[in-house]
Amino acid sequence: MEKVIKGKVYVLGDNIDTDQIIPAMHLVYKIDDPEEVKLYGKYAMSGLPADIAGDKPFIKDGEYTSEYVVMVAGKNFGCGSSREHAPLALEKAGIKAVVAEDYARIFYRNSVDGGFLVPFETPASIKESFATDDEVEIDVEKGTITNITKGQTFELRSLGDVKDIIEAGGLFNYAKNNKNI
Template sequence: MSDIIKGKVYVLGDDIDTDQIIPASYLVYRVDDPEESKLYGKYALSGLPVDIKKDSPFVKEGEFTSDYTVVLAGKNFGCGSSREHAPLCLEKAGVKAVIAESYARIFYRNAIDGAFLVPYESAAKIFDKFSTGDEIELDGEKSTIKNLTTGEEFSLKSMGDAYEIVKAGGIFKYAKNKM
């Protein structure tokens, strides 16, 4: 995992729940089968309200991955049911990181433990400073995100030891390396 992530950002608001991230009707695919597991990417964020999806679909029709590398949201990202498929589907769609003001604890832990993506917390409300499609540069080492479209830069909270777990490839690989 690189400390620098560049790409397009997909902007959401507060209280994005796991049913919006991956609706329960799509939890039927095997995660250990490459052909079936890519369908999780296809349906990532497919439960968002129609007014969000119609303007900027997260995954284009007929595709399995998204043009967006980072998801930026407000408070309480990943709330709702405790499905580990939520960070998995975002990873399958090509997301490298989610930045939110705060997370539901289970989403945060699932993202880190499985090393699906990096769940950064913003130091302040910043999702309204970006537009979907803006080019960004996220620096994990410095804990910053820069909007390359506007030139503005913002601080992120340090992930502490959790960052090392994600970089190692998940909690089990991290623990194995520490033994």
């Protein structure tokens, strides 16, 4: 896991569900095929209704990755079906971290267990303080996110015990490296 995550932010609201993150029609690609797995990135966030997506596409036409590296959202991010491909799709699209008030439990566990992205939580709503395309920086050690564009810094909740799993690259790597557990 990077100690500092810096780049453009994509901002969403509450209750972003796994069907919006990766629609069911795109769950047909092989994750062990290097060419097919890229399609998860290409179609990430393609299920967002136009009124939520706004005029900023998450993935530009013809691209497989997004220009965004961080998402900021509200409550209940990743709700809906227990789709393991949702955090994978975001990772393949180039997202390194999601910052939300809270997560659907299964999305949070899939993000951590697969080592796909870092799911940071905020003690209060901060999504209103960010706009899509703002430059942001997450300092993992300090536990902060800074909106560089607006000059504001916000505290993040500690990653706690999941930090070691994320740093190992997922639960299987963590278990393989820690044979005493």
